[in-house]
Amino acid sequence: MERPRPLSGYPEWLPDEQMVEQHLLDTLRAKFELHGFVPVETRAVEPLEQLLSKGETDKEIYVLRRLHAADDEEEPGLGLRFDLTVPFARYVLEHAGKLAFPLRRYQIQKVWRGERPQEGRYREFTQADIDVIGEGRLPFHYDAELPLVLHDALTPLPIPPLQIQVSNRKIAEGFYRAVGIPDVSGTLRAVDKLDKLGEAGVYQLLTGPVGCSEQQAQACLDLARITSPDDAFVDHVRALGVRDPLLDQGLDELVQVVETGRQLAPGSVIANLRIARGFDYYTGTVYESVLIGHEQLGSVCSGGRYDNLASTGDQRTYPGVGLSIGITRILGRLLGRNLLRASRQTPTCVLVALPTESERPRCNQLAAALRARGIPVEVAPEPVKYGKQIRHAQRRGIPYVWFPQGESGKDEVRDIRSGDQQPADPQHWLPPENDLRVTIVPGHDAG
Amino acid sequence: MERPRPLSGYPEWLPDEQMVEQHLLDTLRAKFELHGFVPVETRAVEPLEQLLSKGETDKEIYVLRRLHAADDEEEPGLGLRFDLTVPFARYVLEHAGKLAFPLRRYQIQKVWRGERPQEGRYREFTQADIDVIGEGRLPFHYDAELPLVLHDALTPLPIPPLQIQVSNRKIAEGFYRAVGIPDVSGTLRAVDKLDKLGEAGVYQLLTGPVGCSEQQAQACLDLARITSPDDAFVDHVRALGVRDPLLDQGLDELVQVVETGRQLAPGSVIANLRIARGFDYYTGTVYESVLIGHEQLGSVCSGGRYDNLASTGDQRTYPGVGLSIGITRILGRLLGRNLLRASRQTPTCVLVALPTESERPRCNQLAAALRARGIPVEVAPEPVKYGKQIRHAQRRGIPYVWFPQGESGKDEVRDIRSGDQQPADPQHWLPPENDLRVTIVPGHDAG
Numbered sequence: 057m058e059r060p061r062p063l064s065g066y067p068e069w070l071p072d073e074q075m076v077e078q079h080l081l082d083t084l085r086a087k088f089e090l091h092g093f094v095p096v097e098t099r100a101v102e103p104l105e106q107l108l109s110k111g112e113t114d115k116e117i118y119v120l121r122r123l124h125a126a127d128d129e130e131e132p133g134l135g136l137r138f139d140l141t142v143p144f145a146r147y148v149l150e151h152a153g154k155l156a157f158p159l160r161r162y163q164i165q166k167v168w169r170g171e172r173p174q175e176g177r178y179r180e181f182t183q184a185d186i187d188v189i190g191e192g193r194l195p196f197h198y199d200a201e202l203p204l205v206l207h208d209a210l211t212p213l214p215i216p217p218l219q220i221q222v223s224n225r226k227i228a229e230g231f232y233r234a235v236g237i238p239d240v241s242g243t244l245r246a247v248d249k250l251d252k253l254g255e256a257g258v259y260q261l262l263t264g265p266v267g268c269s270e271q272q273a274q275a276c277l278d279l280a281r282i283t284s285p286d287d288a289f290v291d292h293v294r295a296l297g298v299r300d301p302l303l304d305q306g307l308d309e310l311v312q313v314v315e316t317g318r319q320l321a322p323g324s325v326i327a328n329l330r331i332a333r334g335f336d337y338y339t340g341t342v343y344e345s346v347l348i349g350h351e352q353l354g355s356v357c358s359g360g361r362y363d364n365l366a367s368t369g370d371q372r373t374y375p376g377v378g379l380s381i382g383i384t385r386i387l388g389r390l391l392g393r394n395l396l397r398a399s400r401q402t403p404t405c406v407l408v409a410l411p412t413e414s415e416r417p418r419c420n421q422l423a424a425a426l427r428a429r430g431i432p433v434e435v436a437p438e439p440v441k442y443g444k445q446i447r448h449a450q451r452r453g454i455p456y457v458w459f460p461q462g463e464s465g466k467d468e469v470r471d472i473r474s475g476d477q478q479p480a481d482p483q484h485w486l487p488p489e490n491d492l493r494v495t496i497v498p499g500h501d502a503g
Numbered sequence: 504m505e506r507p508r509p510l511s512g513y514p515e516w517l518p519d520e521q522m523v524e525q526h527l528l529d530t531l532r533a534k535f536e537l538h539g540f541v542p543v544e545t546r547a548v549e550p551l552e553q554l555l556s557k558g559e560t561d562k563e564i565y566v567l568r569r570l571h572a573a574d575d576e577e578e579p580g581l582g583l584r585f586d587l588t589v590p591f592a593r594y595v596l597e598h599a600g601k602l603a604f605p606l607r608r609y610q611i612q613k614v615w616r617g618e619r620p621q622e623g624r625y626r627e628f629t630q631a632d633i634d635v636i637g638e639g640r641l642p643f644h645y646d647a648e649l650p651l652v653l654h655d656a657l658t659p660l661p662i663p664p665l666q667i668q669v670s671n672r673k674i675a676e677g678f679y680r681a682v683g684i685p686d687v688s689g690t691l692r693a694v695d696k697l698d699k700l701g702e703a704g705v706y707q708l709l710t711g712p713v714g715c716s717e718q719q720a721q722a723c724l725d726l727a728r729i730t731s732p733d734d735a736f737v738d739h740v741r742a743l744g745v746r747d748p749l750l751d752q753g754l755d756e757l758v759q760v761v762e763t764g765r766q767l768a769p770g771s772v773i774a775n776l777r778i779a780r781g782f783d784y785y786t787g788t789v790y791e792s793v794l795i796g797h798e799q800l801g802s803v804c805s806g807g808r809y810d811n812l813a814s815t816g817d818q819r820t821y822p823g824v825g826l827s828i829g830i831t832r833i834l835g836r837l838l839g840r841n842l843l844r845a846s847r848q849t850p851t852c853v854l855v856a857l858p859t860e861s862e863r864p865r866c867n868q869l870a871a872a873l874r875a876r877g878i879p880v881e882v883a884p885e886p887v888k889y890g891k892q893i894r895h896a897q898r899r900g901i902p903y904v905w906f907p908q909g910e911s912g913k914d915e916v917r918d919i920r921s922g923d924q925q926p927a928d929p930q931h932w933l934p935p936e937n938d939l940r941v942t943i944v945p946g947h948d949a950g
Contacts, residue, residue, distance in 0.1 A: 090880070095522060101510070122566070122617035123551075146507050156849075402539060403539060
C-alpha cells in the first residue's frame with residue numbers, strides 16, 4: 057500500500073485531538089441529561105424520497121448501492137442523512153406509540169453532505185442536536201428554553217463564548233405579506249444570503265429573480281438590519297410602519313425568547329432579524345449562533361421551530377423545536393488554530409517499568425492494582441534500559457513511571473517532569489487530581 | 504407522511520434502550536482508558552480499492568455516489584467501511600509520522616455490510632475495537648494482554664459472562680503443510696464453516712472442492728476438535744503425530760495466551776483449535792468469543808494478529824493485534840429478550856411542578872439550582888392540575904416531584920413511588936445515590 061493521502065472534506069483527528077472532541081461531547085451529554093434530555097441515535101440511512109421532500113438539499117445527498125447488487129435488483133433508494141432533524145422526525149412518527157411526549161431528546165451523530173469542502177464545511181461531520189417534540193401541540197416556552205440549555209452546556213468548556221442570534225419566520229413572512237411581496241419563500245432564501253452576498257447582492261436578487269419592487273426590496277433590507285439585545289427590536293419594526301397579525305405574533309414570540317434569555321443568561325441571546333435559515337421546514341423561531349471572535353466561520357449552532365415536519369397526513373402532527381451544534385466546525389477551527397488541546401497525548405497516568413520480560417506477570421498485577429483504584433496505567437512494551445522506558449513515557453506525556461523493586465525493596469514512583477522519586481505502595485499511592493485524567497486546556501496561541 | 508416502517512437490518516433503539524447502550528459504551532471506554540488506550544475515530548468511507556483488497560468481503564460493501572453527480576463526473580470510488588480494522592490500518596499508515604508506537608487505540612463506531620439481515624446479523628451495527636499496533640515489530644505479549652483487557656472491561660457489566668476462545672493460524676497452517684495439504688487458505692475457510700455445516704459438511708468441502716485426501720480431511724477435523732482451558736492442548740496436538748516448525752511456533756504462542764489468561768482471569772480464555780476466522784489478514788493468534796448461555800448467537804467478540812495489514816510496500820510494516828466487540832449483536836439479544844434494561848426511561852430525577860405559567864421563571868431558577876448540584880431536572884410542560892403533572896412523571900419513571908411553595912412556605916418534594924412528601928431546600932436536598940442517575944439492571948426475565 058502507498059502511504060494514503062487524506063480525503064478532502066473528511067476530517068480525522070489525531071488521538072489527542074480525538075480526546076478533545078470526546079471531552080467536549082461528554083460535557084454536552086452530561087449537561088443535556090441534567091436538563092432531562094434522553095439520548096437517541098438513528099440509522100445512517102433514510103429512504104431517498106424522505107430526504108428529498110425536506111427542502112433544498114437534494115444536490116448534497118449521498119446515495120447508497122450494494123457493490124454486487126444484481127442489475128435487475130430493485131434499488132432500495134437509500135441515502136445518507138444530511139442532518140439529524142429529518143431522521144428524528146421520522147423516528148418520532150415510527151415509534152410514536154412507545155414514546156412519552158413532550159419528548160426531550162439529544163442526538164450526537166455524524167451527517168454527510170456532498171458539498172465542496174472548505175474551512176468549516178465538510179462532507180462528513182458531527183452534529184450534537186437537542187430537540188423537544190410534542191404530540192399535537194408544543195407550548196411555546198420551549199423555544200425560549202433551548203438557547204438556555206445550549207448556553208448552560210457550552211459555558212463550562214474552554215472555548216470562546218457563543219452568541220445566539222434569534223429571529224422568527226412569522227415576522228418576516230407577516231412583514232413580506234403586508235408589503236405585498238408575492239414570493240415569500242424566495243425572499244427568505246435571498247435574505248439568507250446576506251452574509252455571502254452583502255446588501256447590494258441581495259438587493260439585486262430581490263429586485264431581479266425574486267420579483268420584488270425596489271421599495272419592497274428596500275423594506276426587506278430595513279427589516280433585516282434590526283438587531284437588539286432586548287425587546288427594543290419591537291419598536292424598530294414598528295417604526296417601519298408595517299402592520300400584520302402574523303408579524304405581531306412573531307414579534308410577541310421573539311420578545312419571549314429574547315427576554316427569557318436576557319434574564320437567565322445575560323448577553324447570550326440577541327434578536328437579529330436577518331436570521332432566515334436555509335431549510336424550508338422552519339415555521340417560527342429560527343436560531344443561528346457565532347463563536348465570538350470567530351464570526352467569519354459562520355453559524356456554529358443553528359435550528360428553529362418546525363410545526364409540520366413530522367405528521368401523518370391529517371391525523372397527527374408532532375411539532376418540534378431544536379438546536380444543532382456543529383461540533384466538527386467548532387473543533388476544526390479551534391484545533392486547527394491551536395486554541396484547544398489535551399493536557400497529554402494518552403489517558404495513561406502511570407507507566408510501569410519492566411525490569412525483565414519474566415517479571416511481566418508481576419508488573420501486570422501491579423498495574424491491575426493501580427487500575428482498580430481508578431488510575432490509568434500501562435506496562436512498558438519491552439524490558440529495555442530504564443532510560444529508554446522513561447523516554448517512552450516522555451514522548452506521550454505520561455507523567456509518572458513506576459519502578460517495581462521486587463521482594464527485597466519498596467516500589468518507587470518518579471514524576472518524570474520534576475525528576476522527584478519517592479517510595480510508593482500500589483494500594484495507597486494517588487497522583488494529584490490534575491494528573492489523574494486528561495484535561496482540556498486552551499492551546500498555546502490562546503494566551 | 505405515512506407512518507414509516509422500520510428498515511430491515513437497521514436496528515434503532517428506544518430512548519431507554521439507547522441509555523443501556525450508552526452505559527455499556529461508557530463502561531468500555533472508561534476501562535479501555537484505564538488500560539492506556541487512546542480514542543480514534545475514522546471517516547465512514549474508504550477508497551473502494553482499499554476495501555476490496557482486504558479479503559472475501561466484496562459482496563457486502565455499500566458504494567456511495569452523489570445524487571446529482573454529473574454523468575461525466577469522475578466517481579470517487581468510495582465505499583462505507585465494513586469493519587474498523589481496515590480503516591485503522593489505513594489511518595496508521597496515513598498518520599504514522601505523528602503517532603507514538605506501540606499505539607494502543609480503541610475505536611467505537613458503526614460499520615455497514617449489505618448482508619441478508621437475521622438475528623445477530625445487521626446491515627448497520629456498532630463495534631468497539633481495541634488494537635495495539637507497533638512500528639516494524641510488535642512484541643507477542645500483546646496477544647496475551649488483549650483478552651484480559653476485554654475481560655476486565657466486560658466484567659462490571661450486568662451481562663452474561665464471556666468465554667474467549669483462542670487459536671493460532673500458525674498451528675493450522677504448519678499442520679496442514681506438514682500433512683501435505685496443497686490449499687492451506689481454502690482449508691482454513693472450510694474449517695471456519697464448522698459451526699454452520701458441521702463435521703460432515705466440512706469433510707465434504709475438504710475432500711471435494713478444497714482437494715484434500717480423506718486422510719488429510721480427517722486430520723484437519725481431528726485438529727479442530729482439540730480444546731482445553733490450559734496448555735493440555737499441546738499434548739493433544741502432539742498425539743496426532745505431526746511435526747512442523749511453524750506448528751511448534753503456533754503452539755508456543757497459544758500456550759502463552761492461554762496460560763496468561765488462566766493466571767490472571769481463570770476460566771475466561773480457552774484454547775479452541777477450530778477457531779479460524781473469515782478475514783484473510785490474520786497471521787497468528789485468532790480470537791472468537793461467546794456469551795455463555797447464548798452460544799447459538801455466534802461470536803460476539805472476534806479478532807486476531809495481523810502482521811501485514813498495514814505496510815507501505817517493502818519499506819515499513821505496522822504489525823497489530825486487535826479485538827472487536829459486536830455491541831449491536833450483544834444488545835440486540837439482551838434487549839430483545841428483556842435481559843437488560845434501564846432503571847427508568849429518562850435521565851430526569853426531579854420534575855419541578857408548575858403552579859402557573861407566570862411562575863415558570865422562578866421554577867426555571869429552582870431547576871437550575873438543583874442542576875448546579877448535579878441533579879437531573881426538568882420543569883413541567885404545562886401548569887395543569889398537579890395530579891396530571893404527577894402522572895407525567897410517573898409515565899417516565901421520574902422518581903421525584905418538587906412542589907414550589909412561593910414566598911410564603913417551604914418547598915416540598917414527593918417520592919411518587921412511596922407518596923412520602925417532605926419539606927426541601929434546593930440548596931441542600933439530595934436524592935439517594937441509586938435515584939440520582941439511571942442505572943442498568945438485569946431485566947425481568949433474567950431472574
